[in-house]
Amino acid sequence: MLTLGIDVGHCSTKAVLLEDGLVMGKVIFRAAGSVEKAAMEAWEKMRELMGLLESAPPRTFVTGVGRHKGLWGDGSPTEMASHVRGTHHWLPSARTVVDLGAEGVRVSRCGKRGRLSHFLINDRCAAGTGTFLETVAQMMQLSVSEMGLLAEMGSPGVRLTSTCAVFAESEIVGYVHKGVSRQDILWAVHDSLGARVAALVQKIKPEPDLVATGGVARNKGLLKALERHLGISVVVVQEPEMMGALGAALLAADSLGEDLA
């Protein structure tokens, strides 16, 4: 049985097509415009990729920012439930999932069967989210992944004391003027971000394995900082940004009574 999971994020839209628990196809693209359009486009792209003849999508669950609209698809699981379901499928020993998204960080705990037990969210403040990294990347004219690499080459020296990302921007400009090296500034940026995410993770009392998902999990500098502040290792899945869509597709299959856990 085919199912489709679509994750409409703040930054990009992801979709995963599943057949009997196996990933058949996946797409990821930057969507502009409405959420409904993004979901439709995801299905169109998937059809094209897979050469599917049906015009109507299979059983589809939509998660991410688009899930509240409820206009498209057969179900709308939360981001937390989807990420946990997807991550657990990929790594059954996962018990804590930290989803590092563009406009929010969500930490979830899950049970042995990949069901969400409880979660904590920060989506009110850019400090500690991918938006902050993207702002710094723009300032420094680097890509987010390059920035993570540079940060790893830096060493502890300066520290970012501001909580607010807007204030941190001016602090960074100050360090640039003072002649602090780019990699040292970036070390401080990632360290402060890591500390902020770690504080949220600590609150939920993480149990291993701790898995990082979401696009920002591709940034190595941040993961190192996170591990440093938490004192436990962080596992990264291969395609961290696809976990939400994968989870949604799995939940869609679950709802049909297929037991894929």
Add this chain to the structure above:
Amino acid sequence: MISCGIDVGSLSGEAVVMEGRDLLGYSIVRTGHDSTSTAKEALEMVLKKTGLSQAQINYTVATGYGRVIVPFAQRNISEISCHARGANFLFPLARTILDMGGQDCKAIRCDERGRLVRFLMNDKCAAGTGRAVEVIASLLEVKLEEVGQLSLSNLQDPPKISNNCLLFAKSEILSLMREGVSVEALLAALCTSIAEKVCELLKRVGLQEKFVITGGIAKNQGVVRRIEQKLGMSALIPPEPQIIGALGAALFAQELAHGQGNPKEKVLPPAQEKLARAASDQ
């Protein structure tokens, strides 16, 4: 006896010179790359204005963020105490002061002699400080001084900005702009959201009349009017709202020079103040 008060803030530095209870002159300069040179610049400017020399000043008190590195000051006192003191001098009936600067926002309660009773501050989050106005004004390509007037000229229903965080609000405002919402309506929404955050802080500190607004934001009619509307209370605005901290510092300097009063009574010792600050953080 001539005293001087210097307030080195995050965005501007101010100096006030007083003789007894007479205000001789003041200056406002933009903060440069370090606090020491900002303080010197502000002092030189006020000396030039008043025709005094530095040797004629008997006592100097520094306040504000950069107060610890003002080399020519005999003492430094927290800007919170100074704002309470300065506002009390201009408006003896003032009991609540809102000081909103470029980088923070403070709600201060004082007694009839201008002594600090209680305060709450936000210096952690840019939303709800002067920085929010600056960031959005430059995003919308509007001059800072024009934000207030433009926001009041809006006749439509302003959109609601749903994001609390300034960085997120920036992208929200950009997409509202693309949808065709006018600059005036967006500025109205901005001023309303700042006023809402400020009123929250004022309610928590326990607002009492008379109510004074100091700091750069007091020059923004768009924010001031909306705060007044939400509180149902009119605000007293000093003729030059930016110099109240420096004025308070100059008043403290007068007392200290005379050796009258125990300054410890009016100023919290640093450790205690730190605790109070920590307690005021949410």
